[in-house]
Amino acid sequence: MEDFYINITSQYKSYHHSNITSHYDHDEPKNDDSNKKVYFIMHVAICIIISIGLPLIFVAIHALYSLVRNDHVVPIYAINLHVSDIIKFCCMIGEMAEPEDWKTPNIFSYIHIHCLNTSVYFMACVALERYLVIACPLWYRCRRSIKTSVVVCVVVWVLPLVFLLIVFFLDNTDRVLEISSSVLLLLPFPLFIFFLGGTLKALSPSRVPSDEKRRIVRTLVLVLLTYTLLFLPTIIGFLSKGARDNDNFSNLFVMFDKLSPLADLVLYVFMRKGTIDQNGQ
Numbered sequence: 097m098e099d100f101y102i103n104i105t106s107q108y109k110s111y112h113h114s115n116i117t118s119h120y121d122h123d124e125p126k127n128d129d130s131n132k133k134v135y136f137i138m139h140v141a142i143c144i145i146i147s148i149g150l151p152l153i154f155v156a157i158h159a160l161y162s163l164v165r166n167d168h169v170v171p172i173y174a175i176n177l178h179v180s181d182i183i184k185f186c187c188m189i190g191e192m193a194e195p196e197d198w199k200t201p202n203i204f205s206y207i208h209i210h211c212l213n214t215s216v217y218f219m220a221c222v223a224l225e226r227y228l229v230i231a232c233p234l235w236y237r238c239r240r241s242i243k244t245s246v247v248v249c250v251v252v253w254v255l256p257l258v259f260l261l262i263v264f265f266l267d268n269t270d271r272v273l274e275i276s277s278s279v280l281l282l283l284p285f286p287l288f289i290f291f292l293g294g295t296l297k298a299l300s301p302s303r304v305p306s307d308e309k310r311r312i313v314r315t316l317v318l319v320l321l322t323y324t325l326l327f328l329p330t331i332i333g334f335l336s337k338g339a340r341d342n343d344n345f346s347n348l349f350v351m352f353d354k355l356s357p358l359a360d361l362v363l364y365v366f367m368r369k370g371t372i373d374q375n376g377q
Contacts, residue, residue, distance in 0.1 A: 177218040181357035213256040
């Protein structure tokens, strides 16, 4: 799987890097010029994503943390989601620095894939919390606590890492690691669909204010869309060698992966507004 990670990070590195030029036929200068333009555009786009997203995520974490200090449970999962995004941004910066030692980008890539897993599971935690507000409001109001949320966050950070390390040491082959990563990323998919469907079904009898209902539904739809549009291509890239060998798909896969932290910022808007409205009631 190491070669797969190198191929991912090399998609947006300088075209003149030896790992990239080896994949193209130098007898086709027009093709080379086209690839140079594509990688340059991707490089600029990723720089823009980092320069916009990284400061905004720190602002979002600060705003959400102020709500947690007031003993509100809701933002804890969103804060951890944004922390995962910060680590992803740091990995992007490290990968784009083009270190001469290829072990360094490999380390960044393994950290990045772990953060992909944690991001998906924190999105599942956000979706679960939103679902319980509608489907089981009384039970959720009595059971929610900051301590419980912190324990869940620790589990989300640790379990995917332990699982991947076990698989890595038991059978360190490309295919096994690819399938294991895909399984971890796919597991929450049915939950996203269930939470959205269950929320829509429980909307009518729920006593939650109509404005809050709409925000919850928008949040769940956003989570499902983010997963489907930005994470499923990653899973396809893990499972299908033909897909990641396709230049167009590889480029899209890389860009969708880098856009996921910006989508989480939209999720923050819904979470923050909903929490503020609840405080005012």
